[in-house]
Amino acid sequence: MKALIYTAPGETEVQEVPDPVIQEPTDAIVDVIATSICGSDLHVVSGDLVPDTGFVLGHEMVGRIRELGSAVKNFSVGDRVTVSPAPYCGACASCRGGNYAHCEFGGVYGCGETYGGFAGSHAELLRIPFAGRDMIRVPDHVSDESALAISDALTTGAGGVTKAVTQQGRTIAVFGCGPVGLSALHYATIWKPARLIAIDPVPERLELARQLGATDVISAADPREDLQRITGGAGLDAAIDCAGVEATFQAALDSLAPEGFLSIIGIPHKPVSFDIAAALSKGLNLWTGLADVGPAQTIMDYIADGLLDPDAIFNHEASLDEAPALMKTLMTSRDHGIVKAVIRP
Numbered sequence: 001m002k003a004l005i006y007t008a009p010g011e012t013e014v015q016e017v018p019d020p021v022i023q024e025p026t027d028a029i030v031d032v033i034a035t036s037i038c039g040s041d042l043h044v045v046s047g048d049l050v051p052d053t054g055f056v057l058g059h060e061m062v063g064r065i066r067e068l069g070s071a072v073k074n075f076s077v078g079d080r081v082t083v084s085p086a087p088y089c090g091a092c093a094s095c096r097g098g099n100y101a102h103c104e105f106g107g108v109y110g111c112g113e114t115y116g117g118f119a120g121s122h123a124e125l126l127r128i129p130f131a132g133r134d135m136i137r138v139p140d141h142v143s144d145e146s147a148l149a150i151s152d153a154l155t156t157g158a159g160g161v162t163k164a165v166t167q168q169g170r171t172i173a174v175f176g177c178g179p180v181g182l183s184a185l186h187y188a189t190i191w192k193p194a195r196l197i198a199i200d201p202v203p204e205r206l207e208l209a210r211q212l213g214a215t216d217v218i219s220a221a222d223p224r225e226d227l228q229r230i231t232g233g234a235g236l237d238a239a240i241d242c243a244g245v246e247a248t249f250q251a252a253l254d255s256l257a258p259e260g261f262l263s264i265i266g267i268p269h270k271p272v273s274f275d276i277a278a279a280l281s282k283g284l285n286l287w288t289g290l291a292d293v294g295p296a297q298t299i300m301d302y303i304a305d306g307l308l309d310p311d312a313i314f315n316h317e318a319s320l321d322e323a324p325a326l327m328k329t330l331m332t333s334r335d336h337g338i339v340k341a342v343i344r345p
């Protein structure tokens with residue numbers, strides 16, 4: 001099969017590699033219909049996330065089941081499925097405690113040996129371990145793009161929202177409107193917020209944020225004054241940080257009401273400082289962590305029922321052969337206008 005291989009820092013290549021085969025009775029093999037490029041892929045290819053090279057990239061996928069291991073009884077060949085980016089066994093101590101992100105036998109597709117050595121989804125075929133547990137059936141009327149959103153951006157965004165938003169009718173701000181930020185913002189609409197505020201310097205992303213449910217948008221580099229105005233001086237009930245930079249952590253902290261909630265799901269690329277004394281005097285509720293893959297089925301149900309429609313986030317499409325050039329563009333340019341790119345192998 002053809003697959004997109006991480007060959008050296010900054011470099012990817014489409015190569016012919018052996019087809020994956022069933023290794024365990026709990027495996028499935030799927031024909032990849034579509035796979036999307038994630039910021040994590042770029043992080044891997046930048047060379048500073050993992051030391052090894054020579055593996056298939058990608059962890060966001062929708063596909064059709066080609067073959068099932070003998071122990072997978074709850075799916076059929078031909079089913080259209082998506083899968084969590086982080087395979088989990090469901091049986092180890094971490095999984096039994098509901099802590100799937102730290103499964104002893106888990107990892108992340110397409111991130112090399114450091115993350116379990118699971119070959120990625122930017123390929124014609126994908127082997128899915130623990131398939132009966134990890135796969136989610138995609139209803140016929142749900143688009144490939146929506147299924148791709150569930151495989152990472154929307155579950156990650158939802159995780160941040162769920163930890164910060166505890167009631168309907170609250171005032172919520174999302175800092176940073178990349179794919180995860182837009183997904184968090186869109187997911188927050190489930191909570192029927194009184195105000196849902198998108199903050200990002202890029203006008204096109206704010207336009208998308210409006211389409212996805214933002215009631216207010218802020219493009220100012222320092223959003224604190226606008227947030228004070230929009231909240232009538234009361235401050236935010238919840239802030240979701242998807243930007244991962246020191247300035248937005250501070251702006252969020254300053255803009256939250258007393259006892260407010262801050263979820264940090266944007267990953268800083270270097271250590272940042274954070275004013276603990278200010279957080280303490282505010283009684284800040286702070287959460288950060290990895291995406292919780294548990295609620296993926298619930299999110300699929302929201303999409304199937306028409307409560308969520310994240311498709312607008314996917315605004316570029318390419319073939320597998322075009323993927324190396326696309327990766328270069330995404331890594332080297334800032335004004336490409338692509339929010340999330342889909343590859344159709």
Ligand SMILES: [Zn+2]
Nearest residue numbers: 038040060152
């Ligand atoms: Zn991803």
Ligand SMILES: [Zn+2]
Nearest residue numbers: 089092095103
């Ligand atoms: Zn486990």
